[in-house]
Amino acid sequence: METIIRQVREDSINKEVISEASKVLQEGGIVAIPTETVYGLAGDALSSEVSHKIYEAKGRPSDNPLIVHISSVDDLYKLAKKVPEEALKLADKYWPGPLTMVLEKSELVPDTITGGLSTVAIRMPNNKIVLDLISESGIYLAAPSANTSGKPSPTTAEHVIADLSGKIDMIIDGGKVGIGIESTIVDLTSEVPVILRPGFITKKDLEEVVGDVEIDKAILQKNSNKGFVPKAPGMKYKHYAPKADMAIVLGDDDVVIDKINQLAQDKMKECKVGIIATTQTADKYIQGVEVKIVGSRENEATIANGLYSVLREFDKTDVEFIYSEGFVEDELGQAIMNRLFKAAGHNVMDLR
């Protein structure tokens, strides 16, 4: 299949491209779209046939449900059986934005996109290209991240091209995304809302609006074999993984740097070694290792934004083992560490 690639920028949207993409979607095609979190692979959420195409292009297990993207809060009433007060309050404060809400699904939503669950995950993305596309096409967009299943999520159109070119109908290149990690997912079907996937909207942000919020215990554990099974089906799979093996070292900066240098010195005898460092620490590593800067410790958002790119950059090198520094698991740090633990297959050395 030949994949159409079109460039659009949010501040000067080319309407012809939106019309072209709408048509592809209306005819049952699948289109990669930029969002503020990561690139998504979008198709008609109400069509089982289209959802099969999405799962197939990504190589994603079909029990892993898809998030439905909408362009107006009113759409909630079509997709959800009931819309709780909390959902409206959260939508009011954080939509459009990086927050996905899990609600009881309506009859309209096919089982194929919910992996057979009776709930549906819904989000209104903060990207004008996508909002225009949903409004113009009149199609709710099922859109998982636009990567091959298991690989780091795409934060540029180039990442999408690398994974999906030739497998999907169209890619809208909207430039580099703003946030760089996937949306926060909050389950509103239980008494107390539960965070199923940490993201840019933190527990504190949610609690400001709806009071007590819990975090699914399974998502923050460093070792995957402690017996918790994550409630979001997708969170149990190996994910975000670079080609190289990876280990994370946790502790105070100086201790971590010394330890990584020591480990790297040994490992270099076997293979090429890479290090994920920060602006503050990058020059403290030994010669002969490939150091990449993920972001600045003074601004966690830069780390979230650089994470998947750095992992994909290593895929282009001959590095076979990566050591990564860790980050404080507070607020946004929780979302970052959740992704890092998974990328490393939960291979963690804790020196704290």
Ligand code: AMP
């Ligand atoms: P992605 O589309 O790659 O951002 O991944 C979507 C995530 O949302 C996966 O971890 C899914 O398991 C999760 N998800 C989607 N729908 C539901 C749902 N109804 N209940 C719980 N988790 C969901």
Ligand code: MG
């Ligand atoms: Mg994904």
